[in-house]
Amino acid sequence: MINAISKAFNLAKKESRPALLTYTVAGDNTKKNSLKILKAISKYADICEVGFPHNTPIADGGQIQTSSFRAIKNGVKTKDVFKIVKDFKLSEFSKPVILMGYFNMVLQYGQNKFLNDCKKNKIDGLIIVDLPWPENKKFANKCKKRSISFVQLISPTTSKNRLNAIIKESHNTIYYISMLSTTGGKLKVSPKKIILNYKKIKRINPKKNCVIGFGITEKTISKLKSADGLVVGSAICKEITSSLNKGQNPVTKVGNMVKKLKNKIL
Amino acid sequence: MKLKKKISVIDQHDKFGFWGGKFGGNFVPETLKKPINDLELLFNKLKKDRKFISERDRFFKNWVGAPTRFIKLNNLTEHVGGAEIWSKVVSDANGGAHKIYNATVHCLLAKKSGKRIICGDTGAGYAGKMLSMAAKKFGLKCKIFMGAKDIKRQQPNVKAIKGNGAEIIPVYSGSQTLVDAVSECMRFWVANCDTTAMCVGSTVGPNIFVKICGWSTSQISRELKIQILDEFGKIPKRLKLYNCVGGGSSSFGFWNEFMDYDKKQVEFIGVEAGGPSKSKKHAAPLTYGSKIGILHGAAQYVNQNSEGQIEETESISAGLDYPGVSPLHCFLKDTKRARYTAASDEDALKAFKIVSKCESIRPSLEPSHAFSVAISEAKKLSKNTIVIVNSCGDAYKDRKILKKKLGLKL
Numbered sequence: 001m002i003n004a005i006s007k008a009f010n011l012a013k014k015e016s017r018p019a020l021l022t023y024t025v026a027g028d029n030t031k032k033n034s035l036k037i038l039k040a041i042s043k044y045a046d047i048c049e050v051g052f053p054h055n056t057p058i059a060d061g062g063q064i065q066t067s068s069f070r071a072i073k074n075g076v077k078t079k080d081v082f083k084i085v086k087d088f089k090l091s092e093f094s095k096p097v098i099l100m101g102y103f104n105m106v107l108q109y110g111q112n113k114f115l116n117d118c119k120k121n122k123i124d125g126l127i128i129v130d131l132p133w134p135e136n137k138k139f140a141n142k143c144k145k146r147s148i149s150f151v152q153l154i155s156p157t158t159s160k161n162r163l164n165a166i167i168k169e170s171h172n173t174i175y176y177i178s179m180l181s182t183t184g185g186k187l188k189v190s191p192k193k194i195i196l197n198y199k200k201i202k203r204i205n206p207k208k209n210c211v212i213g214f215g216i217t218e219k220t221i222s223k224l225k226s227a228d229g230l231v232v233g234s235a236i237c238k239e240i241t242s243s244l245n246k247g248q249n250p251v252t253k254v255g256n257m258v259k260k261l262k263n264k265i266l
Numbered sequence: 267m268k269l270k271k272k273i274s275v276i277d278q279h280d281k282f283g284f285w286g287g288k289f290g291g292n293f294v295p296e297t298l299k300k301p302i303n304d305l306e307l308l309f310n311k312l313k314k315d316r317k318f319i320s321e322r323d324r325f326f327k328n329w330v331g332a333p334t335r336f337i338k339l340n341n342l343t344e345h346v347g348g349a350e351i352w353s354k355v356v357s358d359a360n361g362g363a364h365k366i367y368n369a370t371v372h373c374l375l376a377k378k379s380g381k382r383i384i385c386g387d388t389g390a391g392y393a394g395k396m397l398s399m400a401a402k403k404f405g406l407k408c409k410i411f412m413g414a415k416d417i418k419r420q421q422p423n424v425k426a427i428k429g430n431g432a433e434i435i436p437v438y439s440g441s442q443t444l445v446d447a448v449s450e451c452m453r454f455w456v457a458n459c460d461t462t463a464m465c466v467g468s469t470v471g472p473n474i475f476v477k478i479c480g481w482s483t484s485q486i487s488r489e490l491k492i493q494i495l496d497e498f499g500k501i502p503k504r505l506k507l508y509n510c511v512g513g514g515s516s517s518f519g520f521w522n523e524f525m526d527y528d529k530k531q532v533e534f535i536g537v538e539a540g541g542p543s544k545s546k547k548h549a550a551p552l553t554y555g556s557k558i559g560i561l562h563g564a565a566q567y568v569n570q571n572s573e574g575q576i577e578e579t580e581s582i583s584a585g586l587d588y589p590g591v592s593p594l595h596c597f598l599k600d601t602k603r604a605r606y607t608a609a610s611d612e613d614a615l616k617a618f619k620i621v622s623k624c625e626s627i628r629p630s631l632e633p634s635h636a637f638s639v640a641i642s643e644a645k646k647l648s649k650n651t652i653v654i655v656n657s658c659g660d661a662y663k664d665r666k667i668l669k670k671k672l673g674l675k676l
Binding site: 077133 | 282300
């Protein structure tokens with residue numbers, strides 16, 4: 001499946017660097033600002049992950065929870081998430097977007113309607129945090145039929161049998177969770193160990209793009225440069241929170257931060 | 267959707283963990299797949315192991331205090347003037363509530379798996395209190411997650427948890443009640459599943475936790491069946507079992523042994539928390555027809571908005587104050603084996619007043635919901651009908667609320 005996501009990885013590879021993936025919550029801190037933040041980020045990020053907020057997340061740490069609660073309080077609904085991406089794609093039509101969230105939001109919206117709206121609004125990929133393999137087989141197939149990349153997650157606890165099966169059934173992208181943690185935890189495993197695990201995944205199928213996420217900040221990102229892609233999420237959400245607390249403009253603050261992150265992996 | 271006979275309900279799920287093809291399952295992050303799988307292997311092996319079962323029974327008998335009493339409420343029967351009203355006084359159990367069964371089994375499993383720490387959630391504080399007791403008994407370190415609002419309203423249990431040497435982690439997110447405590451506990455487990463065992467405090471959560479809890483609380487109906495046979499010589503022709511339903515652990519345990527009887531003979535009535543009578547908020551997803559959604563790793567009827575955001579609940583009883591309900595109860599509802607209804611805060615308080623005035627038992631606010639419906643239905647029932655209410659918790663933990671609302675001193 002050659003879609004915008006694969007293209008973004010290819011481009012980064014040509015420049016001998018990992019692709020930079022950012023995660024922000026749609027509607028954080030307002031619908032307008034989250035669009036502006038996405039636009040500011042897209043100058044430096046290769047792929048934008050956009051979260052659709054849920055109020056009972058079981059895998060997110062404090063930073064993303066705060067962003068999600070802010071967005072929900074501002075009245076963000078699933079249809080607004082699609083609208084934000086649609087508006088973003090008007091000016092940044094070639095920038096890949098991956099939506100990320102929890103399965104209940106998809107269920108309540110209607111699985112087919114959700115996927116059709118993804119397609120209509122040019123969404124390139126999906127991460128559903130609480131829909132692991134093999135439970136996700138049917139849904140991942142539905143995605144494939146619409147040329148939407150379903151991103152499989154792999155964690156340090158994933159057994160070898162599962163690992164082989166998941167990689168075999170994955171689309172073009174795999175997401176490796178760096179450590180046992182919710183999002184935004186402090187990196188408690190050495191980057192060396194993380195890269196070692198990452199290489200195990202790559203060895204099974206070198207063609208699949210594998211990104212590493214969880215615990216990646218300005219401090220740690222350069223040590224993981226050898227991966228196909230690196231995801232920064234909680235650190236960005238934290239920056240939005242702190243700029244709001246200080247009365248600063250989150251759009252410029254986050255833009256600057258992502259620029260710095262990019263410079264560290266060049 | 268059909269309930270099978272002669273197969274335990276906890277085992278009537280498909281290979282993905284769904285009861286009736288749609289309730290339950292394992293909607294969990296990838297990280298939890300392995301620890302859940304490990305727990306499944308361990309539990310499925312041990313639940314058939316005679317040595318393990320006799321170990322469990324020994325702890326239930328000598329430490330929990332099995333069997334708990336089964337008594338006739340003569341004064342209440344006379345006061346109501348209809349069916350015979352009896353109670354299974356599960357609050358006799360060590361610690362004062364049914365939560366001790368699940369806590370004990372989880373600690374036994376944690377020991378077998380070599381874990382040294384156990385974490386758990388709590389609403390009313392009973393699940394936390396019992397887990398801290400069991401953890402102390404089995405030499406495990408214990409962390410209890412509890413909503414900040416519940417910490418304020420259930421102080422006696424908070425003190426007990428601390429007294430047992432457990433750490434209480436207050437949860438400030440969302441509504442600061444049970445739903446947030448369960449979320450935070452699961453998040454903690456995601457980050458620490460290599461060293462820590464998790465105990466989910468009710469028949470909720472990913473499939474295996476529903477099963478372990480249901481298996482543990484079934485002790486209640488195992489005892490009850492023997493006691494009924496002792497008392498009546500047979501299972502009465504008209505038997506009605508009333509139980510409150512929050513997550514649904516005590517009610518499932520109270521009914522399990524009677525599952526295969528025709529509902530015309532043994533009827534199950536689950537009473538959910540209707541919340542304050544003037545409020546639109548409630549904790550009664552089965553009674554008020556909430557839609558199926560996913561909460562804490564399982565598909566179930568759950569209070570949510572059209573977007574899928576989980577809605578806040580309101581109930582005077584912290585133990586029932588939960589937006590979802592066990593997949594087992596969703597299954598029992600849709601197969602029509604059990605009937606569900608709700609009682610308001612006011613109904614529960616009124617029932618507490620009547621029961622504690624007539625009898626020497628003092629049901630906590632949770633079973634007071636069940637008493638409320640039992641009393642009003644018993645009035646209209648024939649004298650040869652046997653009504654049994656599970657008094658699954660003691661009101662000591664509610665004494666602040668009872669003093670404020672009723673002026674009663676415990």
